[in-house]
Amino acid sequence: xxxxxxAVVGMLLMASCSNKQSESFTVTGTIENAPGxxxxxxxxxxxxxxxxxxxxxxxxxxxxxxxKGGRKEEQIYGLSLxxxxxxxxxxxxxxxNIKLDVSNYRNxxxxxxxxxxxxxxxxxxxxxKDSTLFITMKSIDSLQKAxxxxxxxxxxxxxxxxxxxxxxxxxxxxISESPSPAARFYAIGLASRTVPPDELKQLxxxxxxxxxxxxxxxxxSQMLAANSARKQPDYPLxxxxxxxxxxxxxxxxxxxxxxxxxxYVLVDFWASWCGPCRKxxxxxxxxxxxxxxxxxxxxxxxxxxxxxxWQQAVAKDNLTWTHISDLKQWESAAVPAYGIExxxxxxxxxxxxxxxxxNLRGPDLEVKLQxxxx
Numbered sequence: 085x086x087x088x089x090x091a092v093v094g095m096l097l098m099a100s101c102s103n104k105q106s107e108s109f110t111v112t113g114t115i116e117n118a119p120g121x122x123x124x125x126x127x128x129x130x131x132x133x134x135x136x137x138x139x140x141x142x143x144x145x146x147x148x149x150x151x152k153g154g155r156k157e158e159q160i161y162g163l164s165l166x167x168x169x170x171x172x173x174x175x176x177x178x179x180x181n182i183k184l185d186v187s188n189y190r191n192x193x194x195x196x197x198x199x200x201x202x203x204x205x206x207x208x209x210x211x212x213k214d215s216t217l218f219i220t221m222k223s224i225d226s227l228q229k230a231x232x233x234x235x236x237x238x239x240x241x242x243x244x245x246x247x248x249x250x251x252x253x254x255x256x257x258x259i260s261e262s263p264s265p266a267a268r269f270y271a272i273g274l275a276s277r278t279v280p281p282d283e284l285k286q287l288x289x290x291x292x293x294x295x296x297x298x299x300x301x302x303x304x305s306q307m308l309a310a311n312s313a314r315k316q317p318d319y320p321l322x323x324x325x326x327x328x329x330x331x332x333x334x335x336x337x338x339x340x341x342x343x344x345x346x347x348y349v350l351v352d353f354w355a356s357w358c359g360p361c362r363k364x365x366x367x368x369x370x371x372x373x374x375x376x377x378x379x380x381x382x383x384x385x386x387x388x389x390x391x392x393x394w395q396q397a398v399a400k401d402n403l404t405w406t407h408i409s410d411l412k413q414w415e416s417a418a419v420p421a422y423g424i425e426x427x428x429x430x431x432x433x434x435x436x437x438x439x440x441x442x443n444l445r446g447p448d449l450e451v452k453l454q455x456x457x458x
Contacts, residue, residue: 107154107155107156108152108153108154108155109152109153109154109155109175109177109178109179109180110150110151110152110178110179110180111125111149111150111151111152111153111161111163111173111179111180111181111182112148112149112150112151112179112180112181112182113148113149113181113182113183113184114146114147114148114149114182114183114184115143115147115149115165115182115184115185115186116147116184116185116186116187117185117186117187118143118147118165118166118168118186119165119166119167119168119186120165120166120167120168121142121143121166122140122141122142122143122165122166123140123141123142123143123149123151123163123164123165123166124137124139124140124151124162124163124164124165124166125137125138125139125140125151125152125153125161125162125163125164126138126161126162126163126164126170127153127154127159127161128159128160128161128162128172129159130159130269130299130300130303130304134414135162135164138152138153138154138161139151139152139153151163153175154175155175157298157299157300158174158175158176158199158264158265158266158298159174159175159266159269159300160172160173160174160266160269160270161173161174161175163182165186168186168189169186169189171184171189171192171194172200172203172207172270173194173197173200174197174199174200174203174264174266174267175197175266176197176198176199176200176264176266177196177197177198179196180194180195180196180197180200181194181195181196182194190207190208190211192204198263198264199262199263199264199266199267202258202262202264202267203267203270203271206254206255206258206267206271206274209254210251210254210255210274213247213250213251213254214251214363216247217244217247217248217251218363218366220240220243220244220247221244221366222366223240224237224240224241224244224366224370225366225369225370225373225402227240228370228373228374229373248278251278252275252278252279255271255274255275255279256275256279256283256287258271259271259272259275259287259290259291260287260290265291265294265295265298265300265301266300268291268295268301269291269298269300269301269304272284272287272288272291272304275287276360277360277363281308284308285305285308285309288301288304288305288308289305292305319423319431319439319442319443320423321422321423321431321439321442322439322440322442323438323439323440324438324439325437325438325439326341326351326431326433326437326438326439327421327422328340328341328342329341329351329383329385329408329417329418329421331385331408331409331410331417331418332408332409332410333406333407333408334391334394334395334398334407334409339383339406339408341383341433341437342437344381344383344433345435345436345437346379346435347379347380347381347435348379348380348381348432348433348434348435348453348456348457349380349381349382349383349432349433350368350371350380350381350382350383350430350431350432350433350444350449351382351383351385351422351430351431351432351433352368352382352383352384352385352428352430353385353387353418353422353424353427353428353429353430354384354385354386354387354427354428355386355387355388355394355413355427356386356388356390356393356394356396356397357388357393358387358427358428360427360428361427361428362397362401364428364445364446365401365403366401367445367446367447367449367450368382368403368449369401369402369403369404370450371449371450371453372404372405374450374453375450375453375457376405378457379435379457380453380457381405381406382403382405382406383405383406383407383408384398384403384405384406384407384408385407385408385409385416385418386407386408386409386411387409387412387413387414387416387418387419387424387427388409388411388413389411389412389413390411391409391411394407394409394411428445429442429443430442430443430444430445430449431443432444432452432453432456434456440456
């Protein structure tokens with residue numbers, strides 16, 4: 085999501101009500117089994133998807149480090165290891181301490197920052213529920229491929245819906261109760277996967293009302309308002325010829341969108357590093373398996389830079405259609421050509437090469453394909 089950044093939040097939770105918020109915060113800690121020697125502190129702006137490295141240091145012999153970042157407004161930072169994982173932090177305290185063993189990195193310990201601690205707990209709970217949901221969705225996909233009976237599929241889908249709602253309720257509760265505007269901001273991003281737009285807007289409005297001076301939340305509110313006013317037919321390329329795409333597949337062979345002319349083609353823009361894309365992939369797989377025999381196919385266009393990560397994600401998510409990428413991430417030629425502001429994003433191209441739908445996610449994809457390919 086793309087947001088704004090400026091201004092000052094004012095007083096946060098401090099040891100004494102009379103203490104003024106400092107202009108910076110310090111992150112200290114120890115890292116065991118680090119795959120590299122460097123560690124970076126990255127500011128994650130509300131106005132850009134690209135993180136900014138604000139400090140870096142080489143781990144000492146004991147794996148200890150000290151980094152500094154700013155506190156103009158409460159926001160999210162990433163503690164990133166060279167060739168290793170990343171931990172999200174909030175700058176809601178003068179000092180934040182991290183203890184991390186890379187061999188078991190999900191169980192890191194963060195102290196000194198209540199918002200960072202609360203996000204860690206949310207990640208753990210949400211991750212457990214998400215893993216359970218993913219297993220259920222894979223089970224549904226297997227049942228569909230095996231021609232499972234209707235009653236079994238109905239029960240499996242009911243289980244999926246209940247698990248999805250449980251995840252949604254977990255995040256909604258966190259957003260409503262968190263005393264941290266930055267933590268709420270991040271959780272709203274999680275909620276956007278499953279919460280209907282009207283409910284999501286309500287959660288954002290509640291947060292803006294509570295944290296009136298937080299520019300990140302204010303920018304998010306403005307963006308949602310703009311998006312709600314924009315309907316699918318307003319997509320600039322709707323009912324126009326799809327711009328040509330010509331990129332190499334994972335073997336280096338050049339593939340063009342025009343070579344699929346005569347078929348309905350879902351041009352699916354995604355990336356291996358994009359969490360929401362990976363969560364959407366089972367829906368795309370289900371639609372592909374259901375309609376691939378009805379003059380329909382998919383062209384996956386990846387905004388990756390790492391070819392190995394791209395190929396591994398294709399295999400792991402069972403994406404058995406054609407995939408291409410120029411491996412330039414947001415510098416890809418497809419981004420300006422299709423006006424891509426975020427992923428996952430897709431367009432549906434008819435047999436004549438004209439865009440007839442865009443941003444079809446979840447059940448909307450199957451509904452549209454059923455309408456066109458009945």
